[in-house]
Amino acid sequence: MTFKFKVIGLTGKYCSGKNYIAGILEKKAYPVLDVDALGHKVIEMEKEAIAGLFGEDIIGKDGSIDRKALGAKVFGNSEKLAALEGIVHPGANRETVSWIEKQEKACFINAALLHRSSVFDFLDAIIIVKANFLSRLFRARKRDKLPWNAIFKRIKTQKNFNTQYFSRKTDILIVKNSAFTKAEKRIDGILSHLGI
DSSP states (O other), X not given: OOOSSOEEEEEESTTSOHHHHHHHHHHTTOOXXXXXHHHHHHHHHTHHHHHHHHOGGGBOTXXXXXXXXXXXXXXXXXXXXXHHHHHHHHXXXXXXXXXXXXXXXXXXXXXXXXXGSTTGXXXXXXXXXXXXXXXXXXXXXXXXXXXXXXXXXXXXXXXXXXXXXXXSSSEEEEEEOSTTSOHHHHHHHHHXXXXX
């Protein structure tokens, strides 16, 4: 698979601030695909298949998938999660490739699970957003309003996060995103390094 322009992955652990970095890139007029939002779109596109598999009770009053109800059915059940991913991932991959092919300049794929994307092996570089543990903890609490034990559980599930990225031969570029770092300046340096 080859694309006309450079495609750069953007990822990071839970609440590291990858969406903040995506916002900086968008301010600089770079196209950024939010794969999480794309996944929500594909879930709606595949609503009938998903409801057929998990039951009509996952359909909300407004007629759309109640993602919390769906999440409750798959959480902690690897078989059900795999079944859901078997429906959603092919559609998300098709939509990702279609989106990239429409771009007129270098673009970014913002994804928590970037390594699962069909375009992963074709990325020109990967930006990993990092933040210290305490920053992530308090961002998670403020943003998601979850109990502390749920936040720790989410953070713990990503303990081997970096393995799939640092084993690749692609450029891996780190952005430290804390209150004391100048993330925008680092992004400028990365864009210059990538020649885009």
